[in-house]
Amino acid sequence: AALDLLAQARAGLDEATVLDTPNERYATAHLAALRTAAAVLAARGRPETSPRARAKIRSAWEVLPEIAPELTEWSALFASGARRRARAEAGIQGAATGRDADDLIRDVAVFLRLVERMLVLQPALPQPRPDTGRPGAERP
DSSP states (O other): OHHHHHHHHHHHHHHHHHOSSHHHHHHHHHHHHHHHHHHHHHHHOOOOOSHHHHHSOOOHHHHHHHHOGGGHHHHHHHHHTHHHHHHHHTTOTTSSOHHHHHHHHHHHHHHHHHHHHHHHTSTTSOOOOOOOSSTTOOOO
């Protein structure tokens, strides 16, 4: 699940770079950030066990610092853009400027690369198998 979410985040980020309007670019980039956070939660998350804790619905940006404290600042950054994303998705004129979209796209690209490195270095995700098709590559 985490690898699929990272792939979806990468595709969304790529899409955000080619969309026409700042609102579309901003909303799509923010969704890519959300999918990146979801990948961390899928890889590291632990279900809340108490019924009281489960009853309260929280955003990924609220849960992420508990699961991955090293991403707290990123979580705060993207949480602060959630309202703008909602306005952009609603098509409200000027919800996001071109600069807003460009800045977010850059931030999401860094966040995604960081999370990809972070998760690949952990045993929570399956590691790629060595290439055995190359000449001289060892066979198991």
